Structure formats: C-alpha cells, structure tokens
Amino acid sequence: MSYKRRNYSGLFQGKPVNRFQSIPGININIDTxxxxxxxxxxxxxxxxxxxxxxxxxIVPMKRNVEGGLTHGQVIEQLVLNRLNDPCPLLYIEEWAEARGVLELYGIPPDKLNDDRVGRALDAIAPYENDIEEAIVLSVLSRFGKIDTDQILWDLTSFYFEGDYDESELIRLGYSRDQKKDKKQAVVELNVTAKGGIPLCHRLLPGNASDQKEALKNLETLKKRLKKKDFLIIGDRAMMTKPNLAALLRKKMKFLGPLACKDREFILSFPEEQFQPLAYTSAKGKGGYSGIDTTYSFTHDGRHYTCRAVVVKSEELYEQQRKTLDKQLDKIAKRLDKIKGSLNIRKFKNREYVIGQINKAFEGHGNLRPLFDISLEGENGSLDLSWSYNPEMLEQQHRLLGKYILATSLARATHDANQVLEGYKSRHRVEARFRTTKSTLKIRPVFLQSDDRIRSLVLVNIIALIVYALIEYVCQQEGLAKSAKQALFMFRMPAIVTLTVNGQVVQQIGNIKPFMHDILDALKVKPMELANMDTG
Structure with a gap:
C-alpha cells in the first residue's frame, strides 16, 4: 500500500535557499x-x-505488528522532534511530513499518528530507568572524558492543564514558577559539573518534599554510576541539618549552602575577618570575600562538625539591600497610614488596630524585630508610635549578601575560592532546566496517563542528553558557544527534489563546510536519504 502524501507546509515553515548555475545542455528544475x-x-x-x-x-516487539514500526523508531522520532521543532504529540505526524521523515528514515508520517505514539509511550513506561541507564552508560563509554566526580543536583516543577484527580503524580505543591493554582509534577535532575551532561532523573509527585528527596537521590546515583566517591553539589533543600547529619554519617562528599540562615553564626564574624576571594562569574563580576571556618550543630542528640565557608557577595548585598529598603518603606508607609487613621471608625478599636499592624508585616514577619512599635491608650483615644530599632537594623544589614557553604572538601585540596567556584557551577543544572522548559518545551502538558507522562519526561531527558553532548563537544572543539547556536547553524539543510533532463533526482542540499566540522567532532557520518539512489 503506497503512502498518500498530504500538504502540511503551513504548519512547519522553512526557507532554504539554493541556487543553481545554468549549465549548457543540462536542464534543471527544482520540483520541491x-x-x-x-x-x-x-x-x-x-x-x-x-x-x-x-x-x-529493552522493549522488544513481536514481528509484523504495528506495521513493522518499532517502539525504538517512534521514540527516536519523538526525541528528534523535541530537538528540531517541538510540537504537541497531536502534530507529530504533520511534523514528520514537513521534515522529510519518509525520505530520511523510510517511515510514512501517518504511522506516527497520536495513537501509535501513545502506545509507544505506554510500552516504555515500565522500563524508563533501564532505558535511561543504558543510554547514560553508552554516553559515558563513547565520551570517555566526561567527568562524573562532581555532580550537580536540583529539582524543578512543571505544570499540567486538567483535573488529574486519579493521578499519583500530578498534585498541588510548591511551585517554582509561581503558578500556585496549577497542579504539577516535580523533576529531579543530576548533571555533571563539567559540561552539564544529564546522568539521572526522577519524576516525583507535585507535592514532593525537596528536603526528603535529597538523600534518596544519592542512593539512586550510586546505583546508576556504580560508585560512591563523587561530590554532590546541591542547594539549600539538600543542606538541612537532618540531611547534613546523614551525609556526614555516610561519609559522602558534599557541597552546598546551609538551609538555615543561622544569624548568630554569621554575626559572630566581624566584617574585617572576611578575606577577598578571586572568584569571578562568567560575566566577569567579582566582589566576593569569605571566611574559611568550622560549623558545628546538634541533631537527634548527636554532635556534628564540618567545614564551612561564610561567603559575602557585594552584588548580592546590593540586591538584598534594595529589596530590604523597599520592604521597610512599604511597612513604614502602612504604619503611618494606620497612625493617621487612629480613632476614626474601625480604628477606634484597639484589637482592630493591632490586627492592621500585624497585616503590615504579612509575608515579612522576619522584619518585625527591626521595628519598635508602641500602641497606647483605650478604645477611641489610641496613640501609635513607631521607630526603627538601630541595633536590629544594623544586624540585618550585616546579614545581607552572606551565606554559609557547608562542605566535606578538605582544605588541603580545595581552598575557600575553589569551594565557592564549585558551588557556582550549579548554574549548569539550572541551565539544563531552562533548556527543558524553553528549547525542548516540556510544558504545558495535557496527557491524562501517569505512564505517558513518565515516558514523555524520559523523551525530554534523552533529548536533553543529546543537547548537552552537542554543546559539550562543540565547546571543547571551539565550534560553537552552545548547543542552541550549533543547532541554529544547521537550520538550512533541505531535501531537494530535482528534475535533471527529465530524470527525477532527490538529494540533501544547502550543506556548508562548517557543518561537516561539527559532524566530524561528534564522530558521525553525514545524513543520507533512506531511499537515495546511489547508482
């Protein structure tokens, strides 16, 4: 049965440019x-x-089912779609038609309909961990220089449209995207500190606790990498006192900012003790100083001690100072407004006025000690006065721009500057999440099955691995600054159907020399047409 082509050119636009010089005696027409x-x-x-x-x-099929199209072929096309021109699953068939999947892979686009895609997602769901592990181990084998000694850990959330009342994954929870009214799932991701190569992910319920998942993640990583002597670099969720105590007991290598601010610990160090640090950001910004010290705490009746670097950032100080000034100004104006309304209507009542004062600090209860507030008198003859507490205000300013990095790294091998540099590498895992949400467009998602949600997230993680590897290799070879740039450089290749002196010929055109430089760096051969006539 022959495949009947349909015209989807309006959905996926591309504007390749190809010019043919006229050659005497040869008649060339570009058909498509x-x-x-x-x-x-x-x-x-x-x-x-x-x-x-x-x-x-891992997920084999019986022969002569699904029209001969394997689950591996379907998943491969879904990964390609995420990286090439991501679209809803409903339109994968149209994308395949517009992008020449028949010519490149011999797969008729109508075989990638949403029903077939759904069945492939259902089939791989029970094996998501096995598939990811096999791909990661293959990557580590192929690219032997990838360093897995330092690993970055983080979580993010992505939201879903719909009710999902029966879902075990989709739940209301803390939204990192400020979408409090949306149900969500949480994705946990581990990437290499150098290169940001994804190594392991877990899909968690939307109401999962970051703090509780941190230690579970370590066990998953140890099984995946078959080693335990790696340094895990996390955020505050990982560095709670219970987690820190467990990390110390297990003798794991760790680095991250303490979850608690620990005012007294930070305030115990005079400003003159902070020593300049050489670290500068990717944008060339410096202004860091620190104190290399020891942090002690008690948990469940046991005493623990670890190394700590108290860091001060001038840039962070300025950001937090401006925020604090705005918050203080807002509270001060609210208090002045209450003062000006005293003994009028509701403001005659003492309890009502106290309630309004409390409302002035809603969301900023930590700033209450910075104010000295006095409400005197009886109902109808109230008097309100307030002022800043100079001692508490001075302490608050001393806390600005500072945080505590706790680590197991020895001073003999890593000075304070290297500790800070290691922590700052976390931008790579954050960048991978941004890629997943923007370039690969993992959300919003409308799937109604937990299995299909798990599988689609796996597809995105596989795409992210490919994306990160392209970026890693291109940066190593000086061919492109990012994977996004590298993929953009390949925007022009096209399948050209020509009629040459009456004979129909298909070929891939608009190929530039720099494209082969990138292909060579990745150690792969150029793409060929599945049905190309090489005779």
Missing part, C-alpha cells in the same frame, strides 16, 4: 524543497548513540 534543518546533525548523532537500538533491546 523540504527543510530538514538540524535533523542533518541530529539524525546521525542519535543513531551513533544507539537510542533506537537501546529502546528496542
């Missing part, structure tokens, strides 16, 4: 031109990584 863009790079790279083969090995 179909932009494949970054598929010219992504196709052979996914093949080299063995994505399709890994899925088919």
């Amino acid at each position: 031109m179909k932009t494949i863009g970054s598929l010219y790079l992504l196709g052979p790279f996914l093949r080299a990584l063995g994505i399709r083969d890994i899925v088919d090995r």
Whole structure:
C-alpha cells in the first residue's frame, strides 16, 4: 500500500535557499524543497548513540505488528522532534511530513499518528530507568572524558492543564514558577559539573518534599554510576541539618549552602575577618570575600562538625539591600497610614488596630524585630508610635549578601575560592532546566496517563542528553558557544527534489563546510536519504 502524501507546509515553515548555475545542455528544475534543518546533525548523532537500538533491546516487539514500526523508531522520532521543532504529540505526524521523515528514515508520517505514539509511550513506561541507564552508560563509554566526580543536583516543577484527580503524580505543591493554582509534577535532575551532561532523573509527585528527596537521590546515583566517591553539589533543600547529619554519617562528599540562615553564626564574624576571594562569574563580576571556618550543630542528640565557608557577595548585598529598603518603606508607609487613621471608625478599636499592624508585616514577619512599635491608650483615644530599632537594623544589614557553604572538601585540596567556584557551577543544572522548559518545551502538558507522562519526561531527558553532548563537544572543539547556536547553524539543510533532463533526482542540499566540522567532532557520518539512489 503506497503512502498518500498530504500538504502540511503551513504548519512547519522553512526557507532554504539554493541556487543553481545554468549549465549548457543540462536542464534543471527544482520540483520541491523540504527543510530538514538540524535533523542533518541530529539524525546521525542519535543513531551513533544507539537510542533506537537501546529502546528496542529493552522493549522488544513481536514481528509484523504495528506495521513493522518499532517502539525504538517512534521514540527516536519523538526525541528528534523535541530537538528540531517541538510540537504537541497531536502534530507529530504533520511534523514528520514537513521534515522529510519518509525520505530520511523510510517511515510514512501517518504511522506516527497520536495513537501509535501513545502506545509507544505506554510500552516504555515500565522500563524508563533501564532505558535511561543504558543510554547514560553508552554516553559515558563513547565520551570517555566526561567527568562524573562532581555532580550537580536540583529539582524543578512543571505544570499540567486538567483535573488529574486519579493521578499519583500530578498534585498541588510548591511551585517554582509561581503558578500556585496549577497542579504539577516535580523533576529531579543530576548533571555533571563539567559540561552539564544529564546522568539521572526522577519524576516525583507535585507535592514532593525537596528536603526528603535529597538523600534518596544519592542512593539512586550510586546505583546508576556504580560508585560512591563523587561530590554532590546541591542547594539549600539538600543542606538541612537532618540531611547534613546523614551525609556526614555516610561519609559522602558534599557541597552546598546551609538551609538555615543561622544569624548568630554569621554575626559572630566581624566584617574585617572576611578575606577577598578571586572568584569571578562568567560575566566577569567579582566582589566576593569569605571566611574559611568550622560549623558545628546538634541533631537527634548527636554532635556534628564540618567545614564551612561564610561567603559575602557585594552584588548580592546590593540586591538584598534594595529589596530590604523597599520592604521597610512599604511597612513604614502602612504604619503611618494606620497612625493617621487612629480613632476614626474601625480604628477606634484597639484589637482592630493591632490586627492592621500585624497585616503590615504579612509575608515579612522576619522584619518585625527591626521595628519598635508602641500602641497606647483605650478604645477611641489610641496613640501609635513607631521607630526603627538601630541595633536590629544594623544586624540585618550585616546579614545581607552572606551565606554559609557547608562542605566535606578538605582544605588541603580545595581552598575557600575553589569551594565557592564549585558551588557556582550549579548554574549548569539550572541551565539544563531552562533548556527543558524553553528549547525542548516540556510544558504545558495535557496527557491524562501517569505512564505517558513518565515516558514523555524520559523523551525530554534523552533529548536533553543529546543537547548537552552537542554543546559539550562543540565547546571543547571551539565550534560553537552552545548547543542552541550549533543547532541554529544547521537550520538550512533541505531535501531537494530535482528534475535533471527529465530524470527525477532527490538529494540533501544547502550543506556548508562548517557543518561537516561539527559532524566530524561528534564522530558521525553525514545524513543520507533512506531511499537515495546511489547508482
């Protein structure tokens, strides 16, 4: 049965440019031109990584079912879509038509309909961990220079549209995107500190506790990497006192900011004890100083001690000072307004006035000690006075721009500057989350099945691995600053159908020399047409 082509050119736009010089005696007509863009790079790279083969090995199919299209082939196309031109699953068929999947892979686009895609997602769901582990181990084997001695850990949330009353994953919880009215799921991700290569992820319920998941994550990582002597770099959620106590008991390597501010500990160090640190950000900003010291605490009746670096950032100080000034000004204006309304209508009542004063500090209860407030008199003859508490205000300013980094790293091997530099590498895991949400467009998601949600997240993680590897290699070779730039450089390749002296010929055109430089760096061969006539 032949495949009937449909015209989807309006959904996926591409504007390749190809020019042919007229050659005497040769008549060339361009019949059609179909932009494949970054598929010219992504196709052979996914093949080299063995994505399709890994899925088919772990989730095999019986022969002669699903029209001969394996789950591995479907998942491969979903990963390609995430990286090339992400769209809702409903439109994968249209994307495949517009991007020449038939010509490149021999897969008729109508075989990638939403029902077939859904069945593939259902099939791989029970094996998501096995598939990810096999891909990660394949990557580590192929790219032997990837350093897994330092690993960055973080969590993010992504929201869902719909009720999801029966879902075990989709729950209301703390939203990192300020979407408090949306149900969500939480994705936990571990990436290498150098290169930001994803190593392991977990999909958690939307109401999962960051603090409780941190230690579970370590056990998952140890099984995945088959080692335990790695340094885990996390955020405040990882560095609660219970977690820190567990890390010390297990003799794990760790680095991260303490969850608690510990005012007394920070205030115990005079300003003159802070020594300049050489660290500068990627944007060239410095202004850091620190104190290399020891932090002690008690948990469940046991005493613990670890190394700590108290860091002060001038940039962070200015940001927090401006925020504090705005908050204090807002509270002061609210108190003055209450004072001006005293003994009028509701403000004659003492209890009502006390309630209004409390409302002035809503969301900023920690700033209450900075104010000395006095409410005198009886109902109808109240008098309110307030002023800043100079001692508490001075202490608050001394806390600004400062945080405590707790670590197991020895001073003999890592000075305070290296500790700060290690912590600042966390921007790589944050960048991977931004890529997942923007470039790969993991959300919003409308799937109604937990299994399909898990599988689609896995597809995005696989795409993120590919994205990170392209970036890693291109940066190593000086070919591109980012994966986004590298993929953009491949925007022009197209499948061109020509009529040459009456004979129809198909070829991939708009190929530039720099594209082969990137392909060579990734150690893959150029993309070819599945049905190309090489004779």
